[in-house]
Amino acid sequence: MRYILTSLLFSGLLCFPLANAWASSDAPLADIDFDRSSESIKRGAYAAKNTCMICHNLKYIKYLNLLEIDFTQSEVDTFRGKAAFDSPIKSSTSPEVAQKLFGMVPPDLSLMAKARRGGARYIYTLLTSYQVNNEGVVENHLFPGIKMPDPLTYAYRTDEARQKELKQTIQDVAVFLEWAADPRAGERRHLGMYVIGYLIVLTFLFYLLKRKIWSRLD
Numbered sequence: 001m002r003y004i005l006t007s008l009l010f011s012g013l014l015c016f017p018l019a020n021a022w023a024s025s026d027a028p029l030a031d032i033d034f035d036r037s038s039e040s041i042k043r044g045a046y047a048a049k050n051t052c053m054i055c056h057n058l059k060y061i062k063y064l065n066l067l068e069i070d071f072t073q074s075e076v077d078t079f080r081g082k083a084a085f086d087s088p089i090k091s092s093t094s095p096e097v098a099q100k101l102f103g104m105v106p107p108d109l110s111l112m113a114k115a116r117r118g119g120a121r122y123i124y125t126l127l128t129s130y131q132v133n134n135e136g137v138v139e140n141h142l143f144p145g146i147k148m149p150d151p152l153t154y155a156y157r158t159d160e161a162r163q164k165e166l167k168q169t170i171q172d173v174a175v176f177l178e179w180a181a182d183p184r185a186g187e188r189r190h191l192g193m194y195v196i197g198y199l200i201v202l203t204f205l206f207y208l209l210k211r212k213i214w215s216r217l218d
């Protein structure tokens, strides 16, 4: 019994660093500690609406879902404008126009943070890798050939203070898109803590029970 418990504990402890090493291998993604507060997610929603949603859809997120990230009803109403309360957040550019402008329809961003390894870090890295090259042309040095023009004009923010400000906005957008890709994640984590606590108590009770039963055989 003792051996089984010890090996289970050790395999659990080993899995964690292994999973982390695997997730962070082999890519020059920005190493950043995101502020995942609801204020940041909310700011990200506004920034995404004003820039990203010009071209991208968020088809799995409805305006009403914004209530889950501390929007008030009247904030949602202002945010959605004429769009219906229960409609998905849609781009203001039609797919036909986007196709003409970029040669493709920009991908939906609802699940982007799940679809790309690194999630929020990937989005942050992508948006902060635009720069003006030697010929004076804006390019993305980590993702050359990408058809998305520098959406936040990051390449031109050479001034340190303004670049810092923009980096904060990009972090906000990244954590908002991370929330959008898995709106129930916070709830699950919360519930997970209770489940783990419950299992620890249960294990202890079973241990006491086992001792009681075996004491009769000693």
Ligand code: HEC
Binding pocket: 048, 051, 052, 053, 054, 055, 056, 102, 104, 105, 106, 107, 109, 112, 116, 123, 126, 127, 145, 146, 147, 148, 149, 151, 152, 173
């Ligand atoms: C002017 C239109 C436009 C705007 C504004 C825009 N995008 Fe894009 N985006 C595109 C296009 C076009 C693509 C497809 C690029 C490609 O596959 O080459 C794209 C692709 C992407 C991708 C996928 C990259 C990949 O790995 O395939 C992400 C992530 C992304 N955009 C995030 C954003 C975010 C976040 C914002 C807002 C800050 C934003 N975009 C604003 C046009 C836009």
